[in-house]
Amino acid sequence: MSAEDLEKYxxxxxxxxxxxxxxxxxxxxxxxxxxxxxxxxxxxDVQVRDAEGEVYFEVRMSDAWxxxxxxxxxxxxxxxxxxxxxxxVEELDKPDLRLPEDGPFNG
Numbered sequence: 001m002s003a004e005d006l007e008k009y010x011x012x013x014x015x016x017x018x019x020x021x022x023x024x025x026x027x028x029x030x031x032x033x034x035x036x037x038x039x040x041x042x043x044x045d046v047q048v049r050d051a052e053g054e055v056y057f058e059v060r061m062s063d064a065w066x067x068x069x070x071x072x073x074x075x076x077x078x079x080x081x082x083x084x085x086x087x088x089v090e091e092l093d094k095p096d097l098r099l100p101e102d103g104p105f106n107g
Contacts, residue, residue, distance in 0.1 A: 013069040020074070024065060029092055032059065035085040038067035044089050056084045 001009075021040075028040035043062035048055060059081040066074045081087075 010069070017067065017069045021065075021067065025092070028063075028065065030061075031088075031090045031092060032061060033088040034059065034081055034083050036083070037081070039079065040065040040067075040092075041079070046087055046089060054084075056082060057087045058082055059087055 025040060027042075029042045030040070030044045032039040032041055032044055039061055041061035041064040043060075045060045047058045047060075049058050059079075061079040061081075062077065064076050064079045066076060066079065068074065
């Protein structure tokens, strides 16, 4: 496989992965970013740990999707990540779960 073929393959895989992400993102509550990977998850627990003065993060996720084009199975029941770098957790906006602004429950 030439370098050009490899680059084309990686570009196609990234595009395919993005399309998959776009189609499933609404099924998840959180976006989690570590220095190595990007995750979608419905359950997230981040614990700051200290081992002999060295601080690290333990991140446990449940019902998760892993952004990695080299993984054949991206949906996993549980994930545990240990990292010495920052962890970013964002709650996804669920516009389809909002009450209508002019509904009887507002006001």
